[in-house]
Amino acid sequence: MKKLLLFVSLAILMAACNKQTTPPQERLTLHDAEINTIIAGMSLEEKVEMLHSKTNMSSEGVPRLGIQDIKYCDGPFGIREEGVPNGFASAGWTTDSATYFPTGSALAATWSEDLAYKYGVGMGTEARRRGKDIILGPAVNIQRLPVGGRTYEYLSEDPVLAALLGTSYVKGVQDAGTAACIKHFALNNQEMNRGSVNVVVDERTMREIYLKPFELMVKEGGAMAVMPAYNKVNGDYCSENEHLLNEILRGEWGFKGMTVSDWGGTHSTMGAALHGLDVQMTGDSYLGPALIDSVKAGKVPESVVDDKVREILRVRYTVEAIPEDKCNLETASTPESRATAYEVARRSVVLLKNEGGILPIRKDVKKIAVIGRNAVALTQSGGMGAGVKAPYEVTPLQGLVNRAPEGVEINYAPAYKDYMGMFAFWRGAEFLSDHPEIAAAIDEPADPEMLAEAIALAADADMVIYFFGTNKFIETEGSDRTDIDLPLDQNAIAEALVAANPNTVGVMISGGPCDLSSIEPILPALVQGWWNGLEGGNALADILYGNIAPSGKLPFTFPVKLADSPAYALDNYPQKAEIEGDLFGNMYRQDVKGQRRAPMGPRRYASTAYYSEGPLVGYRWFDTKSVPVMYAFGHGLSYVDFSYGAMKANKAEYGENDVIKVKFKLGNTGSMPAEEVAQLYVRRVDGKVSWPVKELKAFRRVVLAAGETKTVTLEIPVSELRYWNEAAGDWALEHGSIELLLGSASDDIRQTLTVKI
Numbered sequence: 214m215k216k217l218l219l220f221v222s223l224a225i226l227m228a229a230c231n232k233q234t235t236p237p238q239e240r241l242t243l244h245d246a247e248i249n250t251i252i253a254g255m256s257l258e259e260k261v262e263m264l265h266s267k268t269n270m271s272s273e274g275v276p277r278l279g280i281q282d283i284k285y286c287d288g289p290f291g292i293r294e295e296g297v298p299n300g301f302a303s304a305g306w307t308t309d310s311a312t313y314f315p316t317g318s319a320l321a322a323t324w325s326e327d328l329a330y331k332y333g334v335g336m337g338t339e340a341r342r343r344g345k346d347i348i349l350g351p352a353v354n355i356q357r358l359p360v361g362g363r364t365y366e367y368l369s370e371d372p373v374l375a376a377l378l379g380t381s382y383v384k385g386v387q388d389a390g391t392a393a394c395i396k397h398f399a400l401n402n403q404e405m406n407r408g409s410v411n412v413v414v415d416e417r418t419m420r421e422i423y424l425k426p427f428e429l430m431v432k433e434g435g436a437m438a439v440m441p442a443y444n445k446v447n448g449d450y451c452s453e454n455e456h457l458l459n460e461i462l463r464g465e466w467g468f469k470g471m472t473v474s475d476w477g478g479t480h481s482t483m484g485a486a487l488h489g490l491d492v493q494m495t496g497d498s499y500l501g502p503a504l505i506d507s508v509k510a511g512k513v514p515e516s517v518v519d520d521k522v523r524e525i526l527r528v529r530y531t532v533e534a535i536p537e538d539k540c541n542l543e544t545a546s547t548p549e550s551r552a553t554a555y556e557v558a559r560r561s562v563v564l565l566k567n568e569g570g571i572l573p574i575r576k577d578v579k580k581i582a583v584i585g586r587n588a589v590a591l592t593q594s595g596g597m598g599a600g601v602k603a604p605y606e607v608t609p610l611q612g613l614v615n616r617a618p619e620g621v622e623i624n625y626a627p628a629y630k631d632y633m634g635m636f637a638f639w640r641g642a643e644f645l646s647d648h649p650e651i652a653a654a655i656d657e658p659a660d661p662e663m664l665a666e667a668i669a670l671a672a673d674a675d676m677v678i679y680f681f682g683t684n685k686f687i688e689t690e691g692s693d694r695t696d697i698d699l700p701l702d703q704n705a706i707a708e709a710l711v712a713a714n715p716n717t718v719g720v721m722i723s724g725g726p727c728d729l730s731s732i733e734p735i736l737p738a739l740v741q742g743w744w745n746g747l748e749g750g751n752a753l754a755d756i757l758y759g760n761i762a763p764s765g766k767l768p769f770t771f772p773v774k775l776a777d778s779p780a781y782a783l784d785n786y787p788q789k790a791e792i793e794g795d796l797f798g799n800m801y802r803q804d805v806k807g808q809r810r811a812p813m814g815p816r817r818y819a820s821t822a823y824y825s826e827g828p829l830v831g832y833r834w835f836d837t838k839s840v841p842v843m844y845a846f847g848h849g850l851s852y853v854d855f856s857y858g859a860m861k862a863n864k865a866e867y868g869e870n871d872v873i874k875v876k877f878k879l880g881n882t883g884s885m886p887a888e889e890v891a892q893l894y895v896r897r898v899d900g901k902v903s904w905p906v907k908e909l910k911a912f913r914r915v916v917l918a919a920g921e922t923k924t925v926t927l928e929i930p931v932s933e934l935r936y937w938n939e940a941a942g943d944w945a946l947e948h949g950s951i952e953l954l955l956g957s958a959s960d961d962i963r964q965t966l967t968v969k970i
């Protein structure tokens with residue numbers, strides 16, 4: 214018996230060690246022998262049945278062998294409510310609520326890999342409770358355009374921040390037993406014409422900026438699934454892009470999992486079959502009967518189908534199927550996930566400006582006027598795909614009430630109408646006439662009565678907290694904003710409020726940046742509050758009342774004006790239409806037995822997006838071109854000051870396999886606990902290759918008690934300083950001097966140190 218126990222413990226230990234030593238992607242291949250035997254016994258029809266959707270959110274297993282279907286769910290900031298089998302309409306369940314986590318840009322504003330990991334664990338755990346195998350997330354495309362409709366889902370304009378947080382998120386999801394389907398691979402940086410736009414980008418920019426997060430999530434995170442994006446890259450749709458899917462993803466990065474097209478993003482049988490797509494979502498128009506015909510006609514080798522089935526089965530073998538009677542028994546939301554959502558939200562709020570230390574709210578403030586509809590707007594859904602049915606959502610107003618100190622009175626006025634854009638019209642004329650609070654147009658002037666009500670409250674209060682910004686109908690999947698102006702006359706409302714009460718601070722509730730050039734000069738304090746999950750209101754109130762110090766840092770730049778940002782400055786966006794008509798419908802390839810799809814919906818336009826700014830995205834552009842910004846990448850104030858002691862490097866000169874390690878003392882000189890995100894950038898001295906003026910390479914969130922000082926180490930592997938050498942088609946290191954720039958933001962560098970490589 215003792216021997217048996219010893220044997221079992223040894224086996225468990227070896228399995229655990231194996232798991233740790235086997236490279237992440239190789240773990241997927243552990244059952245290949247068994248899988249190959251299964252494939253050998255399957256008919257062509259049975260195999261092809263696995264390569265397209267079964268329902269809107271599932272694809273088939275092997276029923277004959279009891280191998281379960283694969284169940285997908287959105288992602289990325291909460292497990293989406295259950296839809297009907299053939300579409301996105303609600304299934305009307307009562308057990309499908311889940312934790313609404315802070316959205317992507319809010320998570321990224323924490324600059325915390327630990328929190329991203331916990332967030333992933335929360336998502337993965339709740340997916341299991343819902344019986345789901347694959348989460349369609351995280352979404353990590355680079356925020357190239359301030360107007361981008363999915364900025365709030367995506368993480369950052371910087372590849373290193375997106376890569377590190379995305380990888381931790383993936384690890385968390387997968388450690389909880391669910392597969393992560395990282396999306397959208399690749400270069401889905403605009404929603405306008407997303408189904409047809411052809412991104413023209415040079416290889417170096419693509420590798421260093423846009424593919425970087427995906428590379429790390431695959432190689433280090435072990436992501437089990439990848440979703441090719443809707444758009445084309447350098448001429449080919451992502452769902453049939455040989456270079457992206459077969460050469461880079463599988464060939465160079467060693468990806469062993471499955472690829473799943475974005476919904477409606479498959480475009481041909483031969484293209485998809487031969488160039489790297491495993492599962493068509495949704496429908497079977499390409500990877501269904503047409504594929505069977507193509508194989509029978511000898512145009513597609515059956516081994517290609519086998520490869521796809523193998524990749525799907527690897528995921529199926531790694532992710533345990535949950536029996537129907539073991540899931541969806543109650544809400545998926547767990548107390549642990551809600552605690553994580555709260556923790557993330559508390560660290561994501563960014564204090565942009567705090568003139569005269571007007572925040573935190575002083576103890577003698579007894580009457581607060583909360584102005585602006587964004588203080589009560591729910592943000593868990595809207596924005597199309599990514600949305601959650603949360604068990605509850607604490608709005609900013611509710612949070613301020615929940616956390617109000619004894620004796621503080623809070624009054625609220627909406628000041629501006631709601632805006633639902635086209636969604637209001639979808640709801641019909643009757644809905645609109647029943648809801649006069651919904652504005653007819655985004656630029657409608659302030660309603661005089663609503664404004665008067667807000668001004669009266671402001672004038673009568675000790676302090677005004679003005680909530681402005683966008684909503685999830687303005688920033689949404691499927692379209693980009695046409696500008697970043699504050700909607701609904703919010704600038705004029707701010708002026709009126711400040712005139713009524715100079716003690717007015719502003720909180721912006723949005724996923725992406727807005728033009729603050731009117732509001733910034735008149736408001737003494739500004740806070741970026743994000744769409745911050747079901748505990749967002751409580752977290753924000755903690756910061757406004759000073760229960761904790763703010764510690765979020767911007768994951769993207771706020772330009773002074775939209776025209777300053779690179780794609781606009783170079784006239785690369787918005788693009789002019791080149792072909793009229795719906796490319797989804799008209800794009801037809803002569804397959805062995807192709808199927809023409811009926812043109813769908815409104816007309817779309819094909820266009821070409823030239824990324825001629827190259828790697829100069831976000832702060833890389835503003836810094837290199839010396840264009841002033843409103844708020845810089847990495848910016849975020851605290852209620853305390855931090856001291857940065859002298860930075861020391863472990864060596865003066867490094868070889869290509871070395872790791873640069875810098876040490877410094879970081880002190881909290883204030884009288885309350887606080888957290889600081891120390892950021893390490895690099896600048897090339899006399900580089901021959903062209904480089905942005907500075908690039909983020911490492912960062913760390915540090916927790917400090919009042920008055921405490923800690924020694925902090927930051928590391929940069931020299932391999933991370935390589936560039937993509939187009940001529941050699943490989944990564945290369947440029948030797949020479951590198952300046953290390955240590956600071957509290959990209960525009961607040963406290964120290965520099967030059968080393969050689």
Ligand code: BGC
Nearest residue numbers: 287288349396475476598690
């Ligand atoms: C989105 C994806 C999403 C999918 C399924 C698509 O429209 O681009 O991000 O996962 O729908 O909802």
